[in-house]
Amino acid sequence: MTPQRKDAARNWEHIVAVARELVDEGTPLQLNDVARRAGLGVGTVYRHFPTTEALLETVATPCLEALASQGEQGLAHDDPWEAFAAFLTKIVEGQVTDPALVKVSAAAQDVLPRTTDLKKQIMGNGSKLLAKAREAGAVRADLDDADIVPLMCGIAYATYVHSGSPADRLPTARRYLETLLRGLRA
Amino acid sequence: MTPQRKDAARNWEHIVAVARELVDEGTPLQLNDVARRAGLGVGTVYRHFPTTEALLETVATPCLEALASQGEQGLAHDDPWEAFAAFLTKIVEGQVTDPALVKVSAAAQDVLPRTTDLKKQIMGNGSKLLAKAREAGAVRADLDDADIVPLMCGIAYATYVHSGSPADRLPTARRYLETLLRGLRA
DNA sequence: ACACATACGGATGAACTATCCGTTTTGGGG
C-alpha cells in the first residue's frame, strides 16, 4: 500500500473544509457545488466521497468522537443521576449546535459505517450510565438503552422546529431536556 | 364561476387517491410518478397540483382537520390535565400513523396556506387546554404555547428514529409521550 | 530524467422537475 499522494491529501482536506462551511451556513450539501466552491473537478470530489452522506459523515465525525469520549468521562462522575443527565445534556447540545450531527444521527444503520460505529460506542457509554442510575434507583424502569439516541434526536428536532435562529436553540434544547429528565426520574 | 368539469373532478380525486397510496407505502412523492400510476398526463397532475408539497398538503389535510376538531372535543373534557394529555396523545398518534402529516407539519410557514391555517387552529385549541390545565395547577409554568407543536414533532421524530417497522411505532410514541407528560406535570 | 501509478478535470449521460401548447373532451345554447 502506497501512502497516498500529497495533492490527494491536500484536496481531501480542502473538500472537507468547504463542506464544513456549507453545512454551517445551512446550505444543503451538494457535491457538484462543493467541487465548484473548492475549485476542483467534480470527479475529484466524487472519488474522495462517493455520496453526499459519506462527505457529511466525515464532516460530522470529529464532533461525534468528542461525544463518544465525553461519555467515558461521565463514568467518573459521583452521582449516577447527575452523570447520566450531564451525558444527555452534552449529546443534545452537540446536536443543536452542529447541523451535520443531526443528519448523520438520523441515517439508517449500516449506510455510514464510521457513524454507526461511533453511535454504538456512545450508546455503550449511555447504557453504562443508565444502568448505574437505575441501580441507584434514580431513573424509571421503562427507559431502555435503545431509547436514548432517539430521544436525544427528538429533542434536537423539536428544537429545530421551535426556533429558526441558531441563537435561540441552546436554551430551548436545555429546557426541553430538563422536562424530559424530570419525566425520566424515578 | 363555472362549477368545474366532471372529468377534472374525477381526475383530481384519482390523483389524490394515488398519492395517498404512495405516501402510505413510503415511496417519495413524485408528480411524474403519480401521473404514470394514475394513467394521466404529467400536465394534468401539475395543473391540479403545482408542486409536490401542494399535493402532499391535500393528502394530509383530512387528517389534520380531524386533529383540529379533536381539540374542540377535548375542551369539553372534565379534568383539565386529562383533556390536555388526551389532546397531545391524539396529535402524536396522528403523526406516527400518517407519514404525510409529519412532512407537512415540518413545512415552513406560508408555503402551505391550508396547513398553516389548520396548524394555527390546532395550536389555538392547544393553548386553551394548556391554559386551563395551568389554571388548575396541573402543569408546570415553563411550558409555552409555542412549545406544543415542536414537542409533538420531536416525539414523532424520535419514534421514527427508534423503530423501523410501523407496527412498533404507536406503542413507542405513547411511551415517549407518557414520559414527557410526567415531566410536564406540576 | 524516466516511467508508471495515482489522481485530476470536466464532458457527458441518466434521472428528475416543470412548462407549454396543440389536441381532445365537455356541456350549455340553438
Added chain:
DNA sequence: CCCCAAAACGGATAGTTCATCCGTATGTGT
C-alpha cells in the same frame, strides 16, 4: 341532435441536478 367555445388533457421538451467515465496531468520511486 349538433355545434362550438371554454375547459381540460397529454406528452414532447427544456431546465436542473446527480453521478460516471476516461483522456490528461501530476506526483514519486528508480
